[in-house]
Amino acid sequence: MPVVMSVTGPVELPLPGIFLPHEHIMSVFGRERSRWVDYDEERLVASVVPYLRGLGSLGCAAIADCTSAWIGRRADLLRRISGESGIAIITNTGYYGAAGGRYLPEGIEALGIDGVADAWVAEWEGGIDGTGIRPGFIKTGVEDNRLSPTDRTLVAAAARTHRRTGLLIQTHTGNNPLAVREILAILRAEGVHPGAWVWVHAHLVQDQRQLVRAARDGAWISLDGIHPERDEANLATLRLMKREGLLDRVLLSHDGNAFTADGSRRPFEYLLTGFRTKFIAEGFSEAEFSLLTETSPRRAFTIG
Ligand SMILES: [Zn+2]
Helix, strand or coil: CCEEEECCEEEECCCCCEEEEEEECCCCECECCECCCCCCHHHHHHHHHHHHHHHHHCCEEEEEECCCCCECCCHHHHHHHHHHHCCEEECEECCECCHHHCCCCCCHHHHHHHHHHHHHHHHHHHCCCCCCCCCCEEEEECCCCCCCHHHHHHHHHHHHHHHHHCCEEEEECCCCHHHHHHHHHHHHHCCCCHHHEEEECHHHCCCHHHHHHHHHHCCEEEECCCCHHHHHHHHHHHHHHHHCCCHHHEEECCCCECCCCCCCCECCCHHHCHHHHHHHHCCCCHHHHHHHHHHHHHHHHCCC
């Protein structure tokens, strides 16, 4: 039976309902890094749980939480929020190397590729921060230009962690096709198929041919900027991917945040409401909607 690892343990598939592959339940992005963020727990739960219950009533079943360690990941709170909201939440292992490296732990260069991979595999094997909660994917982020030596260490460590755990890799990159070619080359050299890798923020890419190329290689293309202001561009990309026979390599999400550093919300329900209506009105089918929002994220996050 295919399995996704949630914060409450393995979830056997199929799990009916919409699966959002790139959102943030909470984070302190923008603030100083911290290994253990002391959230105002009651305020957090009071704000986030009703919001997630509302998403559940719109048909959402599962959310991958992309807040990594040092930016506010708290697996214990995610487990509580999952239990109280009824939404399956998947957390991650990994480090975020973008934003000038300000969210990387000290001494990462000294650890080297295998040292970093060992730290991530230890979370898979023994749980995160003493909670026993296991990650369901690997999250990394690289800078906006060519890969730096640290970026290369993170990508190679993610590849080795994938080989030891079967976990999907998500890499924050955006409009950076050159870095994507480098990342895919590192994965290949490490013996990892591009199908284990997600091009995060791919909706920011200017040259659409690069998306087609990466999808043909087998990578997942994450259009995680679903927003009313981007409908035209996102629908154009979806039409292109459909024409190229690559709709089954695309993931849709909002990169929302239910509880940002200042406690405000970047919502993530539009895919389930207005976007869905527009998608169908544009001539796409219900089957294509469920491929993009149910089947594909399940395939991507299935362990192994
Ligand atoms: Zn994100």
